[in-house]
């Protein structure tokens with residue numbers, strides 16, 4: 607099997623989206639809307655920050671991708687450091703897993719970050735971090751542990767780290783640990799990320815559910831990238847839904863919907 611890894615460019619952005627699109631989602635309008643949002647986000651990032659995604663091809667078909675950004679370019683992570691790369695996600699198509707494609711993608715990023723590269727112009731990259739938080743449809747943290755990422759005492763959303771040049775960190779990260787915090791408010795607020803093409807699909811599901819349980823409840827959506835003020839205030843560092851001021855993570859689907867219902871009807 608021939609495997610080729612390419613950086614994202616204006617020409618192959620749709621391949622990055624195709625890797626994560628299962629056949630059954632293709633005709634769902636809210637999913638297609640999410641595709642447009644992620645496409646725009648990837649292109650904008652490419653034009654302003656640099657190539658923040660790698661795609662694997664086998665026989666010219668895109669089958670895997672890894673997506674990342676220097677942490678200091680992510681507006682909802684308040685950091686002064688300029689030497690950290692954040693990996694948003696890694697994904698390999700189901701029928702091609704366990705063939706080393708994920709390992710090759712990750713190794714390609716590690717190798718690139720060890721050298722001078724366009725994402726780190728002022729300081730070299732010293733550490734790669736990713737979230738230690740599992741969510742529905744997001745099962746990658748244990749994979750990064752398998753690949754020698756260590757759990758740290760930092761915020762869970764940067765809670766797995768791989769140091770490029772040292773075995774022990776000299777200092778922790780400067781991201782506040784606690785969060786997301788509870789606030790006083792009525793209604794539903796969905797904090798979502800353009801980095802995931804399922805975002806609009808999930809938001810629509812939540813809106814529909816809320817409308818069935820308690821019609822006329824106010825539901826807003828906050829984009830973590832373009833509206834970071836409220837995420838920073840609440841210490842929201844990954845997608846989350848607030849219902850009447852309480853953050854409800856999406857860990858277990860049954861519990862998620864049940865908690866939303868209970869909170870709405872309280």
Ligand SMILES: CC(C)(COP(=O)(O)OP(=O)(O)OC[C@H]1O[C@@H](n2cnc3c(N)ncnc32)[C@H](O)[C@@H]1OP(=O)(O)O)[C@@H](O)C(=O)NCCC(=O)NCCS
Nearest residue numbers: 695696697698703704705706707708709744745746748749
């Ligand atoms: C994690 C993932 C990228 C691995 O890709 P891959 O090409 O199959 O990985 P490799 O072939 O390099 O590695 C296979 C090894 O990883 C292990 N592995 C795969 N997925 C794992 C996981 N989620 N947790 C722990 N170990 C995992 C396999 O058991 C195998 O172990 P072995 O080498 O000891 O036999 C792939 O399984 C995937 O895409 N999973 C979904 C990830 C996800 O939820 N992403 C976010 C959604 S946007």
